[in-house]
Amino acid sequence: MIIDCHGHYTTAPGELQKFRDAQIAGLKDPALTPSSTRLNISDEQIRESLENAQLKLQRERGTDLTIFSPRASAMAHHIGAEPTSLSWSRVCNDLIRRVCALYPDNFAGVCQLPQSPGVPPANSAAELERCVRELGFIGCNLNPDPSGGHWTSPPLTDRYWYPLYEKMVELDVPAMVHVSSSCNANFHATGAHYINADTTAFMQFLTADLFKDFPALRFIIPHGGGAVPFHWGRYRGLAQDLKRPPLEELMKNNVFFDTCVYHQPGIELLLKVVPIDNILFGSEMVGAVRGIDPRTGHALLRRHQALHRCVTPEPRGPGEVVRRQRPQGIPKATCRPRLTRGRMRCPP
Numbered sequence: 001m002i003i004d005c006h007g008h009y010t011t012a013p014g015e016l017q018k019f020r021d022a023q024i025a026g027l028k029d030p031a032l033t034p035s036s037t038r039l040n041i042s043d044e045q046i047r048e049s050l051e052n053a054q055l056k057l058q059r060e061r062g063t064d065l066t067i068f069s070p071r072a073s074a075m076a077h078h079i080g081a082e083p084t085s086l087s088w089s090r091v092c093n094d095l096i097r098r099v100c101a102l103y104p105d106n107f108a109g110v111c112q113l114p115q116s117p118g119v120p121p122a123n124s125a126a127e128l129e130r131c132v133r134e135l136g137f138i139g140c141n142l143n144p145d146p147s148g149g150h151w152t153s154p155p156l157t158d159r160y161w162y163p164l165y166e167k168m169v170e171l172d173v174p175a176m177v178h179v180s181s182s183c184n185a186n187f188h189a190t191g192a193h194y195i196n197a198d199t200t201a202f203m204q205f206l207t208a209d210l211f212k213d214f215p216a217l218r219f220i221i222p223h224g225g226g227a228v229p230f231h232w233g234r235y236r237g238l239a240q241d242l243k244r245p246p247l248e249e250l251m252k253n254n255v256f257f258d259t260c261v262y263h264q265p266g267i268e269l270l271l272k273v274v275p276i277d278n279i280l281f282g283s284e285m286v287g288a289v290r291g292i293d294p295r296t297g298h299a300l301l302r303r304h305q306a307l308h309r310c311v312t313p314e315p316r317g318p319g320e321v322v323r324r325q326r327p328q329g330i331p332k333a334t335c336r337p338r339l340t341r342g343r344m345r346c347p348p
């Protein structure tokens with residue numbers, strides 16, 4: 001089974017954005033605030049939004065299950081205050097739950113957290129718990145920069161984040177480190193802010209003892225780990241100079257990169273330098289880059305499929321990176337994949 005660890009509901013019915021627009025308008029004029037968080041979206045609309053997008057691409061490209069979360073660039077934690085973020089997160093997460101209920105074999109849910117600049121991450125623990133315990137989600141997207149490009153929060157290794165990590169460990173769920181839109185004109189959201197954040201998170205993990213405090217804490221750094229694989233020699237050297245453990249040891253049970261880099265040479269480099277157990281197949285489908293490559297005539301997105309050319313489908317070999325094992329006797333729909341040392345597994 002091929003699991004795609006990184007997918008967003010970028011094709012959600014327009015009613016979701018209408019709710020958000022009204023919510024944002026309500027920040028200036030409270031009379032415009034939506035009176036209800038119930039979206040007028042039918043199951044049929046949800047099916048339509050997925051059939052010719054994520055589901056079609058799953059079928060065409062031979063993937064089975066997508067770990068699915070709300071649209072990352074729309075999280076926009078910098079808009080409004082904490083109540084705005086909480087309401088928006090719950091609406092988005094509830095919609096993901098409906099997707100997973102309609103297509104339990106195709107999607108497993110990951111939640112958006114109700115983060116807000118200056119608000120302690122501990123305040124996001126309750127929504128994470130609701131999503132895992134009540135909605136059956138298997139992880140969260142954690143924004144290291146709720147300010148949207150101004151980096152006003154302490155580093156991810158700071159004790160500021162610990163209460164949320166305690167909840168993640170208690171619930172046994174990983175987080176994808178995922179920023180949202182940028183309101184700093186220096187940083188294009190998907191072209192600079194995302195990749196900067198991936199690289200920044202890795203360097204933060206490298207310089208602190210977070211995983212000594214939380215041996216079971218797991219993070220996925222998306223977009224191929226940002227600039228890290230290309231500069232692997234730099235980070236190895238920095239770790240050595242700073243008297244830190246080797247990178248392989250640092251990442252071992254705690255830090256994973258996905259394969260979302262949109263070109264074959266990037267995937268080959270990733271697989272060459274980063275320990276294979278720390279790489280997860282991820283496509284960001286349907287994500288930041290959607291065009292057709294004029295050199296090949298194929299969607300750039302399709303480059304992710306090139307991963308299959310790079311891995312050996314041997315049991316317990318690199319091909320295992322993208323497999324999910326379902327124990328006998330557990331119905332497919334109730335099997336929640338779990339990330340263990342780079343492999344998605346169902347809980348026993």
Ligand SMILES: [Zn+2]
Nearest residue numbers: 008072222284
């Ligand atoms: Zn993403």
